Amino acid sequence: MTAPKTLYDKIWDAHVAHTSEDGTCLLYIDRHLVHEVTSPQAFEGLRMANRTVRAPEKTIAVPDHNVPTTLDRAKGIDNEESRIQVESLDKNAKDFGIHYYPVSDVRQGIVHIVGPEQGWTLPGMTVVCGDSHTATHGAFGALAHGIGTSEVEHVLATQTLIQKKSKNMKVEITGQLRPGVTAKDITLSVIGETGTAGGTGYVIEYCGQAIRDLSMEGRMTVCNMAIEGGARAGLIAPDEKTFEYCKGRAHAPKGAAWEAALAYWKTLFSDDGAHFDKVVTIKGEDIAPVVTWGTSPEDVLPITASVPAPSDFDGGKVDAVARSLEYMGLNSGTPLSEVEIDTVFIGSCTNGRIEDLRAAAEILKGKKIKDGMRAMVVPGSGLVRAQAEEEGLADIFLEAGFEWRLAGCSMCLAMNPDQLAPGERCAATSNRNFEGRQGRGGRTHLMSPAMAAAAAVTGKLTDVRELI
Amino acid sequence: MDKFEKLSGVAAPMPLINIDTDMIIPKVFLKTIKRSGLGVNLFDEMRYDDDRAEIPDFVLNKAQYRNAEILVAGDNFGCGSSREHAPWAIKDFGIRCIISTSFADIFYNNCFKNGVLPIILPQEQVDALMKDAEKGSNARIEIDLADQTVTSSDGDVYSFEVDAFKKHCLLNGLDDIGLTMEKVGSIDNYEAQLSSERPWV
Numbered sequence: 001m002t003a004p005k006t007l008y009d010k011i012w013d014a015h016v017a018h019t020s021e022d023g024t025c026l027l028y029i030d031r032h033l034v035h036e037v038t039s040p041q042a043f044e045g046l047r048m049a050n051r052t053v054r055a056p057e058k059t060i061a062v063p064d065h066n067v068p069t070t071l072d073r074a075k076g077i078d079n080e081e082s083r084i085q086v087e088s089l090d091k092n093a094k095d096f097g098i099h100y101y102p103v104s105d106v107r108q109g110i111v112h113i114v115g116p117e118q119g120w121t122l123p124g125m126t127v128v129c130g131d132s133h134t135a136t137h138g139a140f141g142a143l144a145h146g147i148g149t150s151e152v153e154h155v156l157a158t159q160t161l162i163q164k165k166s167k168n169m170k171v172e173i174t175g176q177l178r179p180g181v182t183a184k185d186i187t188l189s190v191i192g193e194t195g196t197a198g199g200t201g202y203v204i205e206y207c208g209q210a211i212r213d214l215s216m217e218g219r220m221t222v223c224n225m226a227i228e229g230g231a232r233a234g235l236i237a238p239d240e241k242t243f244e245y246c247k248g249r250a251h252a253p254k255g256a257a258w259e260a261a262l263a264y265w266k267t268l269f270s271d272d273g274a275h276f277d278k279v280v281t282i283k284g285e286d287i288a289p290v291v292t293w294g295t296s297p298e299d300v301l302p303i304t305a306s307v308p309a310p311s312d313f314d315g316g317k318v319d320a321v322a323r324s325l326e327y328m329g330l331n332s333g334t335p336l337s338e339v340e341i342d343t344v345f346i347g348s349c350t351n352g353r354i355e356d357l358r359a360a361a362e363i364l365k366g367k368k369i370k371d372g373m374r375a376m377v378v379p380g381s382g383l384v385r386a387q388a389e390e391e392g393l394a395d396i397f398l399e400a401g402f403e404w405r406l407a408g409c410s411m412c413l414a415m416n417p418d419q420l421a422p423g424e425r426c427a428a429t430s431n432r433n434f435e436g437r438q439g440r441g442g443r444t445h446l447m448s449p450a451m452a453a454a455a456a457v458t459g460k461l462t463d464v465r466e467l468i
Numbered sequence: 469m470d471k472f473e474k475l476s477g478v479a480a481p482m483p484l485i486n487i488d489t490d491m492i493i494p495k496v497f498l499k500t501i502k503r504s505g506l507g508v509n510l511f512d513e514m515r516y517d518d519d520r521a522e523i524p525d526f527v528l529n530k531a532q533y534r535n536a537e538i539l540v541a542g543d544n545f546g547c548g549s550s551r552e553h554a555p556w557a558i559k560d561f562g563i564r565c566i567i568s569t570s571f572a573d574i575f576y577n578n579c580f581k582n583g584v585l586p587i588i589l590p591q592e593q594v595d596a597l598m599k600d601a602e603k604g605s606n607a608r609i610e611i612d613l614a615d616q617t618v619t620s621s622d623g624d625v626y627s628f629e630v631d632a633f634k635k636h637c638l639l640n641g642l643d644d645i646g647l648t649m650e651k652v653g654s655i656d657n658y659e660a661q662l663s664s665e666r667p668w669v
Contacts, residue, residue, distance in 0.1 A: 017651075017654050017655050017657075017658035018651045018654035018655070018658075020633070022632045022633055024631075024633040026648060026651060026654065026655065028655070028658050028659075028662070030669045037498050037499075037551075038498075038550065038551065038552065040501035041501065041502065041503050041552075044501070049645070051645070054655075058669075065498075066499070079499070081499035081500070082499055084499075084501060085499055085501060088501055122668070122669075124666075125669065130550055130552075131549070131550055132548065132549045132550040132574060134550075145574075146549075146550035146574050147550060147574065147577075148550055148551075148552035148555075148574060148577065148578035148581060149503075149552040150552060150578065150581035150582070150644070151577070151578075151581070153645065154644055154645050154648065157645050157648075157649070158645065158648045158649065158652075158655060159655065159659075160648060160655055162633070162644055162647075162648065164631065196486060196544055196547055197486075197543060197544040197547070197570050197572075200544070200570055200571075200572065200573060201573070227574075230544070230547065230572060230573065231573075232573050252668075253668035257667060257668045258668075260667070260668070261666075261668045264666065296486050296488075315485075316483065316484070316485035316542045316543055317485065319483070319484065319485075320484060320485050320486060320542075323484070413495050413549075414495060415495045415496075415498065415499070422518075432488075432490070432548060432549075434488045434490040434491065434548060435488075435490065435491060435513065436490055436491075436494055436513045437490050440494070440513055440518075
């Protein structure tokens, strides 16, 4: 009888290819996702050293960060540096023989949406990408995390990573969510509770009834922001919903291989009595629709609250909050529901999936956005866009006054032309509210797609429960 | 990779907590396909105004810190994205060591791949070194990786922890990929086992 293991322990143990005397491990990587921004230097490194990609069949590339999302993007990319990065990925994918979804392919989209959609991401796998939001894939019970460019090169060359094991952390969300509360509110509320460094050194397993009740899309939203809580990765044990989502996907196993995979996947859960080094429990009923007010994802409050004061905090946070409020142009004591916004961005690897668009469209049905508001929906992939058109969601967005864009990372990090102007205030469904994140001087409030849609209608941060 | 053994240099104080990778190197500079030349854009939005003029109050624009080789920073330094452009920019500026109470995981790992040493110390020791750094260019802080010590300008010595493998690679300037290639037999064996146990991978 072996000691009880966590889900993370099980996946870790199944992927150790070599252990050195000092405990450093070579962790085998099942899927390597690649995009255009963090990979050019890695491919260049391979060329310089005359190395090849060890497992091109496990390596998948798609351009997403730099690509324009306007409908005329077939004409090419205006910005020369952006164009060169995307062209470099085209060339590297071809030269090294890796799977590739070019800009012109309907399956193109944000790498963390394309991976699961195409069945590349499966339970029990190790998944890495030169992007911190790789944590998204943890929703499938895969060990998934971001890596730097040197590590991208290391995985390309060796299909392994040099790793030491992290500690285990359990985040349990008990009970049921109240109406108007979504996966985004869960993940933001957890970060609000634990802080942006609360998960440092840990891999988080999210569990509890409220997590089980989420769809796969919702679970991806929760795991996506594990990195914002400082964790190396976030995981959710796979269940029937996971298997159902994977079944029939282009790169998921079929026939007898499916049955064998399924039997293995059903062993992927934390055993009773498994040890967690840290446990956080939040009641689902206590979670409200939330927004961020500052420039760190931990600056989270229910929409019914008011802008805090620096004196509400301790230590280094006092100065940080003073700086945040000045940057955000907010005064302490102002009710959050009175904060007026200029722009609404619905999209990103956090909230650019079909369920997110359905939730936003549900609020917008038969309504118009506030006069003068700039509002855009950027679907997470070409397939999400096509499905939303088929379901009539695109018409709802267009009739409400939203722009209906092509797939990409877009205004989440504003590497393409979709940016905020200085002082512009945005209700965003993305994942980071850092200074300058959406454009120099831009002000970001993070929230769920339904909350962002509500803000588009009223012109200010709004409690979505008033519109449902 | 460049070796890191000992360093004696000016330390710049950045007490702000949660200094994120967008602050360290804004995304407009991620469009490069090279690793070099990013130092001029380190902390770009804090360092320059809209007309690209230096903001005099920013620490690295002050005469005494323009050649800083060490940063003493607030908690959770390097949080945010996985962009290795952050340590590339730091190194290119000339900074080889960052001292803080904690670092974000990916940033911490990325530093070691680039000859930059991130040092974690308890709050009160970081506070003391922050005060030391505030003295300007006359106060040099010394780092000894082999001994795992930081020595303040007043001679106070603080010990730090560092993973033995990471230390070994940094002291000797070793290339990770080369080291892993030596274990290729283990990877071959693992893949053979994988194809029988989990063929769908």
